[in-house]
Amino acid sequence: MKLKLKIIIDGTETIFAQDYLNKIVLNISSAIEMECVFIARTNLENDVSTTIAVSKDGVLSENFEYSLK
Numbered sequence: 001m002k003l004k005l006k007i008i009i010d011g012t013e014t015i016f017a018q019d020y021l022n023k024i025v026l027n028i029s030s031a032i033e034m035e036c037v038f039i040a041r042t043n044l045e046n047d048v049s050t051t052i053a054v055s056k057d058g059v060l061s062e063n064f065e066y067s068l069k
Contacts, residue, residue, distance in 0.1 A: 007031035021053035022060055029055040042068065 008027045012020055021039055029037040038054040047068045054061040 004031040018053070022055075025053045025055040026058065026060065029058055044068075 008024065008031045010027060012023050012027070015023055025037045025039060028034070036054070036056050038051045040049040040051045042049045048065055049068055050065045051063040054063055
């Protein structure tokens with residue numbers, strides 16, 4: 001478990017904002033060997049969520065919006 005946490009935070013010490021979020025999704029994808037990882041912001045008034053960082057197959061991908069229903 002400690003090794004996976006190290007992989008997730010590796011290289012994030014000196015980056016901020018969008019670069020940080022992008023690095024985190026890439027690192028999580030690598031650490032837990034997931035095909036798709038994303039961080040999203042929810043809008044409960046409109047029942048939608050919009051991604052702010054997406055990793056698909058270990059590569060940054062375009063953000064998307066999806067319904068929460």
